[in-house]
Amino acid sequence: MRRCDIAIVGAGPTGLFAAFYAGMRGLSVGLVDALPEPGGQISALYPEKVIRDVAGFPAVKGRELVEALVRQAQAFSPQMLLGRQATALDELPTGGFRLGFADGSALETGAVVITGGIGTFSPRRLPCGEEFLGRGLSYFVRDPSALAGRRVVVVGGGDSALDWAEALQPTAEVTLVHRRDVFRAHQHTVNQVLAGPTRVLTNTVVERLNGDGRVTGAVLRDVVTGEARAMPCDHVVAALGFVANPGPLLGWGLEVRDRKILVDAAMRTSRPGVFAAGDVAIYDGRVPLIAVGFGEAATAVNHAAVLLDPTASTFPGHSTDEPLAAEPLTISA
Numbered sequence: 001m002r003r004c005d006i007a008i009v010g011a012g013p014t015g016l017f018a019a020f021y022a023g024m025r026g027l028s029v030g031l032v033d034a035l036p037e038p039g040g041q042i043s044a045l046y047p048e049k050v051i052r053d054v055a056g057f058p059a060v061k062g063r064e065l066v067e068a069l070v071r072q073a074q075a076f077s078p079q080m081l082l083g084r085q086a087t088a089l090d091e092l093p094t095g096g097f098r099l100g101f102a103d104g105s106a107l108e109t110g111a112v113v114i115t116g117g118i119g120t121f122s123p124r125r126l127p128c129g130e131e132f133l134g135r136g137l138s139y140f141v142r143d144p145s146a147l148a149g150r151r152v153v154v155v156g157g158g159d160s161a162l163d164w165a166e167a168l169q170p171t172a173e174v175t176l177v178h179r180r181d182v183f184r185a186h187q188h189t190v191n192q193v194l195a196g197p198t199r200v201l202t203n204t205v206v207e208r209l210n211g212d213g214r215v216t217g218a219v220l221r222d223v224v225t226g227e228a229r230a231m232p233c234d235h236v237v238a239a240l241g242f243v244a245n246p247g248p249l250l251g252w253g254l255e256v257r258d259r260k261i262l263v264d265a266a267m268r269t270s271r272p273g274v275f276a277a278g279d280v281a282i283y284d285g286r287v288p289l290i291a292v293g294f295g296e297a298a299t300a301v302n303h304a305a306v307l308l309d310p311t312a313s314t315f316p317g318h319s320t321d322e323p324l325a326a327e328p329l330t331i332s333a
Helices: 013-024 040-045 062-076 159-168 187-195 247-251 290-308
Strands: 002-009 029-033 079-082 086-091 097-101 106-114 120-123 151-155 173-177 199-201 204-211 215-222 228-232 235-238 242-245 260-262 274-276 330-332
Touching: 002 013, 002 079, 002 097, 002 290, 013 029, 013 040, 013 062, 013 106, 013 290, 029 097, 029 106, 040 062, 086 247, 106 290, 151 159, 159 173, 159 187, 159 235, 173 204, 204 235, 215 235, 274 290
Parallel strands: 002 029, 002 106, 029 079, 079 330, 106 274, 151 173, 151 235, 173 199
Antiparallel strands: 086 097, 097 106, 120 242, 204 215, 215 228
16 A cells, blocks of 8 residues: 655646655655646647646646656656556545555545546537548647648637647648637737738638548538638648546545635645645636646645644745756656
């Protein structure tokens, strides 16, 4: 039976920072994730996408941000239990919790911080062309350089679609297709795309994909006029968003709102000893940004530290008081 002071469920950016901060508080950490590598949605879906809303990084690729967060956590050698889905959370008679995993193993811990993001995720499907998946149709881009020099149609009007259009337009011939005439994406990104070489077609949908083995073109339809047009292309990125599933977390006896875990100002859930931070958490006025998750992680860990040791202070002092050297990271399969 593995043991730790605090279990962090979710190894995305918020979870990685929570692991570091728990180490700063002198707590032993078990960092759990169902995915086989740290980084959560960033590592799984867009490691090469540029992120611009993290303090201190004017622009950083998702992969580089995750690498930096992992290095930061290495100072305290957390147990990283990757590829393990947390399925059950039971209270122990002596206090604390038993966190059970789908493979039958378990982790005993004094407190839990849930940083599971949006949970497991699957892409919203393009209504046509599924037979071309992996052969000219994709729902995200792991390596933008693979599309250099290609004719690429990006479908969607949210942040993912506009981000990919902006990222690809310097090296590919990009057409952005959106069924409405307004975008849901961050206005700065919209402005960058509209000012760039990307061809933007609004009030337009993809009606059919053509090809012989691989995508060679798409049939587009104007939803206002009904006019159809054929467009040659080499690749279609259907960036239509994702359907999130919090999974077993919703069965842990926690108060939930809109399929997210309700927390108070200390990031406490309705279950004593269990905290939540990042996009899995909800409270009035929350803004879903990575930067917000970092602050929530520190808040949750500080209050968990006092729960574990009532003589401790919620504010531990400043990190500049005791510089630390990085140590090798312990990863358990």
